[in-house]
Each structure stands twice: as structure tokens, then as C-alpha cells.
Amino acid sequence: MAIDPTNFIIGTYTICLNDADIGSTTGSCTVRHTPTYLSIPSDQLAGTAKTVRTSEQLFVSLTAQEVTLDLLRLAMGYPAANLALAVLTLGYNDGCLLEENTLAIKGPGPACGCRSFEFYRAVSITESEYVLSITENTQLAMEFEILKDPLNANTFGIVTDGCTYVDAIACT
Numbered sequence: 001m002a003i004d005p006t007n008f009i010i011g012t013y014t015i016c017l018n019d020a021d022i023g024s025t026t027g028s029c030t031v032r033h034t035p036t037y038l039s040i041p042s043d044q045l046a047g048t049a050k051t052v053r054t055s056e057q058l059f060v061s062l063t064a065q066e067v068t069l070d071l072l073r074l075a076m077g078y079p080a081a082n083l084a085l086a087v088l089t090l091g092y093n094d095g096c097l098l099e100e101n102t103l104a105i106k107g108p109g110p111a112c113g114c115r116s117f118e119f120y121r122a123v124s125i126t127e128s129e130y131v132l133s134i135t136e137n138t139q140l141a142m143e144f145e146i147l148k149d150p151l152n153a154n155t156f157g158i159v160t161d162g163c164t165y166v167d168a169i170a171c172t
Helices: 069-076
Strands: 014-017 030-042 047-064 101-108 113-124 140-147 157-164
Touching (some): 069 113, 069 140, 101 140
Antiparallel strands (some): 014 101, 030 047, 047 140, 101 113, 113 140
């Protein structure tokens, strides 16, 4: 395969949570695919006869720098009812389901184009740590597990290339 420098991707991106830009982040954004495989051994072959994928998980990790109360609420996995005006009530409410969100990552792609990740169902699985410091701005690490969507062929979402990249890609 010949090297094609136009396929190198670097640049700024936008993260959209429920169609709203979460603002500034630091340390990059990571999309992690974690498949699980089962190796089926065969005595006659004295080794593995077949390997199959038995499950898969998808995760998105990022660190937000603009820590609004709503972002703090989402990171801690609290329902919308825990936030009223400028007050976030901390504490699990015994709800049986985590709040599901849509999540999109929009940014540069190959050949000076753009690449867009769109996930249908994201739930926060963050172990939250809110650090106040005199030497650094407050940051909030967040991790989302992307759930498969039965309404979209049991997929996590889609990745699209081909739009024209601009520095400010809108969430809506």
C-alpha cells in the first residue's frame, strides 16, 4: 500500500451531546471498540479450528473543560430531574435505567474533508472526579458506553466521510 499523506487526520473537532456542543475539551477524544472472541479448539487439528466474535462493546472517552451543571449531571449519571435551575441534587434516585443520550463527534477527515461519528444510544459510565485547583482549570473526565440500537439494525451508530471540513462544525 502506497503512503498517501492526504489520509493523515489532525485537527479540531466538535463533540455533540444530545445535539448540543459540550464546549472545550482537552487531551483528545477516544473511540474504543472492545470485541470478545471465542476460540474453538479441535483435537484433530491440535489447535484452534475457528474463532468467532461473541460480543462487542464501544466506548467514547473525553475530558471536558467547560463543566456546566448539566454536564456534571450527565457525567455522574443522574436524571434530568436532579437539575432544577442552578441546583444539582447529588445522589442516586433508585431509577432502574440510565439516561440515554445521543452523541456525535464531528471533525477532520481524510483529504481535507470531515469525518462524523454518530451514536444513537450513549450512557455515562464515568467514575467522576471533579478537581478544583489553583494551578489548572477544572476538568471533568467522561466515559460513555455506546449501546446497540434495535431500531437501527442493532448497530452502535455510523461513521461518515465526505463533507467539507470547516473549523466550527455545528451540532445540529
